Amino acid sequence: MSKRSNKQTDNLEQNNIRSKPSLAIFILFVGLLALSVSIAASVSMGVSDISLKTVWKAVFEFNDELLEHRVIHELRLPRALIGALVGAALAVSGALMQGMTRNPIASPGIMGLNAGSAFVLAVAFAFFPGLPYSSLIMWSFFGAALGAGITYGVSSFSKAGLTPIRLALAGTVVGALLSSASTGIAIYFNVAQDLTFWYAGGIVGSTWINVLVLVPWIAIGLVAALLLAKSITVLGLGEDTAIALGQRIKLVKIGGILIVILLAGAAVSAAGPVGFVGLIIPHITRFLVGVDYRWIIPCSAIIGALFLVLADIGSRLVNAPYETPIGVITAIVGVPFFFYLVRRDRRGM
Template structure:
């Protein structure tokens, strides 16, 4: 049993973070949002036809509905950039929470069945409730995220022997494949494959402001709760014994963390589809930069996740211009090798 009166210095020594990482964390928190704003402006600038930066400024702050360029900025490019910010931040924070609570470096929404669960229930919504409002489709996405996660953790709980990290990755891959196959079957059987193709590929093109008005508050609330939980997640990431010894209510922290993950992932999937590996890669990069304290990991992951998806979306438009590459494919190009590296590092050869 770990004593309950561990000091701040003792907890710091457990983490063994270097001093410069704390300074880097403050740097990201202080100037990261400036980088996000600049990336938003760049995202609005790039497109089938580039828009001058001065016009971007006027289109955002001095909107003229009779100006066609302003309409493109206001109705198409600004919602797309904002979607990248919130989806990227939401997926990165949800991945950070999952990795902290499970102490598993492979944990992320896309790998642990959360994303595919959301997509499966979205397919059900398209097939059986074709006139469902977007607000109600959000509920399907949230329920699906919960079902996907529950199936994965149930398999891990009953599985015997083997490395826990690899078991979680294999169970997540199996459930994700199963739910994706079922989603495809539903799409073919009920002739909604075309509607589902957008969510399979993962993308933020064509997102409207009336969709964002539902998603943005949910993601903001989720990130705020995650920041409030961050100290508890730091303690929980040290191990169940340490957390219990410090008097932490681990069940409450885990339950609240799972709810936050489902909110963030469900909202993100409902608007952008299957954008994988942001929730896996960004928390690892953040942890490398700022250390092991989740009071810094969670807000810094939100900033870096937003920047990463904005950058991936810009790159997706530039790879095969004037045609667009699905942003989910761009994130996968980076994420798959990173996942294989982590799997070998943590669990031996696959």
């Protein structure tokens, strides 16, 4: 980009991009603190509660001879970390989708990415049992791309263009179709029992293998999202304005879509199709920090991680000592929020 374009971008940001950097830094600091506390609370809670003092010792003074330490280290801590990673990935992927499409109800769940990943993973479980987790992530990436491609393909048949409501309707239909196909495959090939809880959205049974495989993919996605953040912000001012400022909008959108597929695919492979995180969190973040994606991306990651860890805690409290699928908890919050957004955006019909 030329010096003139850079100067124009800086001036445009000063005049048109509302951001609250001081508040964003405060949210990042408080959010990290709250996330640490929530992870500790998540690790301490279970069929039998464990004191926070014991959790601290299990993390920093691990003793393999103590049963509580082994339970924390082998079961509860990986589960809490997976919840945080998945929440961050889904929130950031939703923020990118909303920023690229300027669609307030865009999210991995509503746009068919989650259902696409779930469908392809059902195929993998049925036809290729015993695949390692690292391979399942690749299948999940392909499924996310498949779901997004079908959704946008169906939406493109509309003469009125890709309005937010039409995209949401297309995503809902595609999601229902792929989910039904997944269920049919699971029942026919006798893998329904293995997939039922996973489909509802759950991180129970997460292990350190899941954490170690997931961390690099999500880390790459988050870093790439931060690098693309300024371009997404400028794109939010309108495609004509972005082109005038020297933005290569096609490359920006292709890069954004690849990042979304990476993050959503990794999240679904770990926790199943957890819905509404990518819808709710970006709106909350924009309300708090403004519309500059250089702040929206990191704040969405922290708030999304916190939201899903708290949802996981809630899943254990709703019907204790039994566990409610985490996808149910996120839906309880997300469905009313979705209806509010649709009602507010009726003009897109």
